[in-house]
Amino acid sequence: MTLTAEPSDAAEPGLPDEPLHRRLGVTDEELAAIRDRLGGRAPNDLELAMFSVMWSEHCSYKSSRPLLRTLPTGSAADGVVAGPGENAGVIAIGDGLAIAFKIESHNHPSAVEPTQGAATGVGGILRDIFTMGARPIAVLDALRFGDPADARTRHLVEGVVRGVGGYGNCVGVPTVGGELVFDPSYAGNPLVNVMAIGLLELDDLTLASAPGAGNHVVLFGSTTGRDGIGGASVLASATFGVEDGSKRPSVQVGDPFAEKLLIEASLELIRAGLVAGLQDLGAGGITCGTSETADRAGTGMRIELAVIPRREPGMDPFEVMISESQERMVAVVEPERWNAVRAVCERWGLPVAIIGTVTDDGDLTVVDEDGAELARIPASALTSDAIVHERVAAAPLRRRAAPAPGAPATASDGLPERGMDPGAVLTALLGSANLSSRRPVFEQYDSTVQANTVVGPGHGAAIVRIKGTTKALVASTDANHAVGAIDPWLGAALSVAEATRNVAITGARPLGVTNCLNYGDPTRPEAFWQLTEGVRGLADACRALGLPVTGGNVSLYNESPTGAIAPTPEIGVVGLLDDVATRVDPAWQAPGDRVILVGETTPGLAGSAYAELAGLAAEDGPPSLDLERERRLQAFIREAAARGLLASAQDVSGGGLAVTLAECALWGDGDRGLGARLRVSVASSAAVDLFGESPSRIVVSATPRHVAALVLLARQHGLPIEDLGEVTARPDDGTQARLAVELHGSGATGSAEDRGSRIADALIVGLDELRHAWEGGLSRALGWEQR
Amino acid sequence: MATRFAVNVRPKDGILDPQGRAVEGSLGHLGIEGVSAVRVGRRVELTVEAADEPAARAVVERLASELLSNPLIEAYDVEVLGAASSLESSSAGAAPPAAESASGTPA
Amino acid sequence: MATRFAVNVRPKDGILDPQGRAVEGSLGHLGIEGVSAVRVGRRVELTVEAADEPAARAVVERLASELLSNPLIEAYDVEVLGAASSLESSSAGAAPPAAESASGTPA
């Protein structure tokens, strides 16, 4: 057999006259390891193609597997029913119900074709969820791009958002949250990470395994075409080169309509107990779906190539075996259930075929029409026994300074030094590309379909009720790349802290963590060190907060000729509210309520939005994180919420305390806005207190009669607490409400007299100005028409 | 000189065409038989004011490859629909009959 | 006999065409001048197996008026692209040059 059509005329990293394995991205060392697993025999071309996709970074986790073993994965005591290794993590939530959730990247496909790349990313993660027997009930999209003023970025943003929306809207799963972040490090390599959450009855839990020799292997869903050939190996495992524009592998096109039918048919098959195992086909196509399910069950499979339904004539065996055509599933079906399975698929208008048989020999065997063997590979060699590389990690010799693009390096308290009006700084931050309202984006996503959305995108963590119960799920995604670029351990730990805090401030109990590790080329020691540190930060934070990591995804080689991305450990958290009626909102509720800061403000502006805007001192570092304090803070806020002491709660994150206060004000009273009259004590510098992003802080509001109880509760948790002032009524004279923050304390005036005289001693700004900045910031940054 | 063109954009060979597939799937309900290989694309008609036809065609080609089609997943061809006074063409409803047609695939 | 057809569907006169407007709006960014009256429609290519061409055309007309266009807002015309073996046409990428074209507006 020869490979007549190249797996992708483009995708081979090497030169055309190189041996086939290298052209498929398989190293000489890996080829030797493949021979080992074939009992010393050389693979034929089809087998080599199958190994090349399965031993790609994307499918095999060959660089990251040893690291991932260090993560805390929880136990039945945490409610964990399925952990890493399954299509999605599953956690029981009582009432016989469970949630399945996971986050996954589609970075490289989205860089090539943003709309289809993002769309198929949504499709892929949804399949992971319903393959487990869960109905997808929510999607969150975490997106990262380069400079929003850049034409290429704008094209990517437009396309990715269209892709996420176009797919999610059509399949009828609400997109309830996410992130949109701009940073120059993503210019050549955008990040598209999508998280999905599903709800299932525990009885319906279905695993991706292929038990029972003699069972049918059934393929249903779309037909198999040439699209996405070699996508896994090529797209996810190779650094983007300059010349990629001309050498593009085939693009996968998503069909959300077919996915919707696939969801309904799959869930119907599962509920009727018609399948013994179910696996979606994603990266690695049929090769991956069959070898993984067989390996998990300790069985083998014999696949009859000729009966696989195709979209095009003349496809080569390797094309059929590694095609990444979307919207396909493999089911393992007992022969007596086949007719029922076929009936369900046909009712939903989906092509369905028996493509093979489960065997007991442990091999994945591919045969042609005449029964001649085209390939025979131990299933384990393609999956659990795939090669693992011990990569070299090395910290950079010199610590990096925080990236502050185009900003002048000035003292970290540059704000008072330069006599800047803190109100103007706040307005600039709120109107900035990263902190302004994401409304222009999330309004393109159906966030309400299924009639469960209690809080959609835009106001902190998303809240989705569980119909028929008083419960609700609370979800957030976060990643701190800016600190991660300076200290990858800290960046990862901060990401976990923020994502869990976002969930906890609603009063919910975080249940578990999923993560998408977006890093650079693991063969580069510094990049591998970043990954190592990131995993350590993730593990440390999850242990400290007592949370299991139930799944995730690793995306490496996120580099372009302009450099590697900032390390980006995207963290997805799902929490549970036992009674949705007790949820706490971030918005201020009523005039007269007290505004209270819980937690300690610590120095360090590196990695903050303020530093990006105003510059920072060369010696300044990022703020520190005390995971034990974070744990106490989250325990405090949950208890305060449970006891009904809170009118509102919002955490301090991007843009610092001032931005948090502005959000509470703008969203106050059903988005009509509520002002406040506050005093903030400044310890070292106004910039740190107003705009610093030191973690583990929450702004709450409460009716005056609950303040004493809150103070006591904070003391009991060993947390500092400061009453900042009160929420004010809207002026009756029709003038706009204002946010007024007076600064006092030693740092407010500074030590030198002349310095003190130039310090603005108050932040006073009207909500109309703030709202204008906040609402229009993103459209202005992207050059979108405002409406 | 004003010329009216049409740019026909269609999914490339081998690229999934969900719309075409959906139309085929609905033919049964319409009681229509014998229809196959349905491909759904876009057709953009436009008037170009340029010195001569080659100059006008160059403009259309650029538009077609950079804006109107996505070369990764779509192919296009350009048709000349005929001379058009820009005024006339701006209200052109039914297209004038195709005068000439040529195929092109983006580089 | 298998014939390949194209049905061109476009927004009727007087119906605002926001897509066309969007194309016109982005011409400036591309530095393209002299383009006007942009109308964005659909083009559906299909193969019809019928006894003869008139029979095939009747099928296409029915499809075009009932399914492919909405007479309230759209007009269409039908082009004959040429004879096609159904197999060939199923992977038809670039259209063969238009052999003939006729305009029609649904009743």
Add this chain to the structure above:
Amino acid sequence: MSVRIGVVVFPGSNRDIDAVNALEVAGAEPVVLWHDDASLDGVAGVLIPGGFAYGDYLRAGVIARFSPIMRAVAGFAAEGGQVLGICNGFQVLTEAHLLPGALLRNRGLRFVSREVRIAAERLDTPFTHLLGGRGALRMPVAHGEGAFYADEGTLDELEAAGQVLFRYVHSDGSTAGGEEDRANPNGSLRAIAGVLNAAGNVAGLMPHPETAVEAVLGSADGLGIIASFVASAAERERSGGPVEIGAR
């Protein structure tokens, strides 16, 4: 015994989940009607829910129109049965010529998902008689093709005949402007959000009253529309024929 209301499910429908929930909240018994069946199973009213029937490929609603179930729905409507189409269901009903006008691409060319306000023009229809007022109702929209269009003459006729059922409004109840007004999410002509057929028994609207039926979801303002529909379907069933609701 609660009244049985059919919810038509096409391949690609997705707000059927919302519709079933809303009907239950309104005290009705939802009955799923599969697109490939030609029978309405004796239901008292038909709700065509939102979603992307057949992927909304080609034109929203056009392929669905040819489903066997739509012949049954047309027959039911011709006999005076109440039919409510929401979002994609509205698109299907216009494509099927059971409602006037057409729904074009949103003028902004983007999908629009947000909360809007609409107000009923008439309170004497099977779909609005329990609303109790013409105040602004809050509910979500989520669509890419929702700009109501008909030619000027038709629009005048629809207005004169009382067939304009809902318009987009501002929070103070004043009618929204054209496409440049955020209150009109899609650029619908004359801010029309929903219409009625001439006989008054078939209605369609783009916003989602069926998703706004519980306070926990942010608004229960849509319940008045769903409840009106359910009540009038029940009334018709009881009286064994078309009912006149209120007086014009």
